[in-house]
Amino acid sequence: MTDESWAGWYRDRQGSDAVILTTDGQQLRLRTRGIDFEGESFDGLIPVAGTPPADDLFALVDGALGDCVLEWDLPLPVLWDGAVHQATLSCLLSLRRPDPYLYLELQFGGAAYGSHRAESDFASALATIQRTLPPGVRLQTCIACAFSDYFPSLGRGLSGGLACFRGAKDAYRGAAGEGDVLDLWDRRTGFVQEVWSCREYEPRPERGAGTGHRGAFPLELA
Template sequence: MTDESWAGWYRDRQGSDAVILTTDGQQLRLRIRGVDFEGESFDGLRPAAGTPDQGEVFALADGVLNDCVLEWDLPFPVTADGVPQQARLSCLLSLRRPDPYLYLELQFGGAGFRSHRAESDFGSALATIQRVLPPGVRLRSCIACAFSDYFPAPGRGLSGGLACFRGAKDEYRGADGRGDVLDLWDRRSGFVQETWSCPEFEPRPTAGAGTGHRGAFPLELA
């Protein structure tokens, strides 16, 4: 996967700083005031290996970045009546334990389509946006892909816990329910960010086989 980088802002008790967020679809990387943070989820960003102790510079909870706000925009692929288009997704994330605060807005066609004000994770926030988009407009990222699913258990993390089954496409096309996904779990290609998109994207079925554990998007079970 090729890295993508997005410009944004970081705010905490010491002030506000411009930052660059980088991801390869799996790992997130963020440099703040010359210090590198990395992790597989936005609520799991830790100082990179070998970094001196940052406890006095940043608010860390169990070694993870906390008590701060991140804002960033990224280009976001959609389809309108089957034609690929480019939208823009604005993200506002307050990292404060125990519950992060996430708000997303998709700008497309001169209008803004918003999530709820305090979503608990990217999957739910993107599902909220999909529900309010005009007919014929569909998100085209991993959360809406035919080959992605969450582990069949209650709850999920803020981001990055979405399993990709692009290496077992034919088998996943027949998955319908918890048991089928459990049988395929070890065939996953890895985990991806919900906002990521790759060339192997296919729209998720609306019902039946191929909807896996979480069901059709945006009518998710998890």
Template sequence: MTDESWAGWYRDREGSEAVVLTTDGRRLRLRIRGVDFEGASFATLAPLAGTPPEHGTAALAEGVLTDCVLEWDLPLPVLVAGALRHATLSCLLSLRRAEPNLHLALHLNGAVYESARAESDFAAALASVQRALPDGTRLQTCIACAFSDYLPASDRSLSGTLACFREVKDAYREASGEGDVLELWERRTGFVQEIWSCRAFEARPARGAGTGHRGAFPLENA
């Protein structure tokens, strides 16, 4: 995967500054007040090993970034009546010690399609955006992909625990429940960010075989 960088802002009680979020689809990186942070999830961003403790003033709880707001925009591919269009996804994330609050807004063809103001994770927020989109318009991100799933019987985190099965596509296409996904789990390609997109993307089926453990996207009854 090739790195992507997204310009944004970091804010806390000490002030605000421009930042650049960089990701390869798996891990996230950014620098805050001279300190480099990295993590598999927005909820697990931690200073890299060897960072002098006197550098920077970002708040940490159990070693990870907290009590702050991150805001950034990223380009997002969207399928409109089968044709690829490029939209912009605006992300507003409040990292709190208790529970993060997330708001997403998709800017497409002069219109804005939003999630709720205080979603708890990217999967739920992206599902809200998808439901708001017109018929025939589909997000083209990992959460909407035919080859992604979560580990059965596990808690879904803010981001980064979505497994990719693109290297075992044919086997995953036959997966239709928890047991099937568990059998394939050790053959997963890796974990990806829900807002990532790669060339292997295929739209997730609406129902039946190929919807794995988590089902269609978005779930009709959610």
């Protein structure tokens, strides 16, 4: 995987500053006000070891970046008419307590397709957008991929808890329930961000075998 970097803004009670978000699809890294943060989820970004103390510059909640708003844009591939096209996903994430929320908006083909205004995680927000897209247009991201799933019996976090089974494709194609996914769990390649996309992407089936534990995307996504 090749790292991607996205420019955006960080806002809190001390003001607004430019930010650079970098990801390899698994680990996130954020730099703002001269301090580096890293983590697997957008709500779990902690100061990188060896960096200057961040307590005076940021509001840390349980050691992680919190009580702030992040905004950024990222390129997002979509499949349409048998070809891959580049769209832009605008992200607004509020980590302010007690009610954090997420809003996503996809710009594609001269139109904008938004999620609900207060989504709880990237999976739900991207599913909302997929439902609003014109027929035949599909997001080409990990959440919409044929080889991704969440651990049975556990709820989804904000981001980053999506398991990738690209190393066990044939076995996952036959998975159609909680037990099948549990049997395959140790064969996962790793965890990925829901907005990530790789060259091994395949569209997720709409029903039946191959929909794993979480089901089709977006129809059965809870």
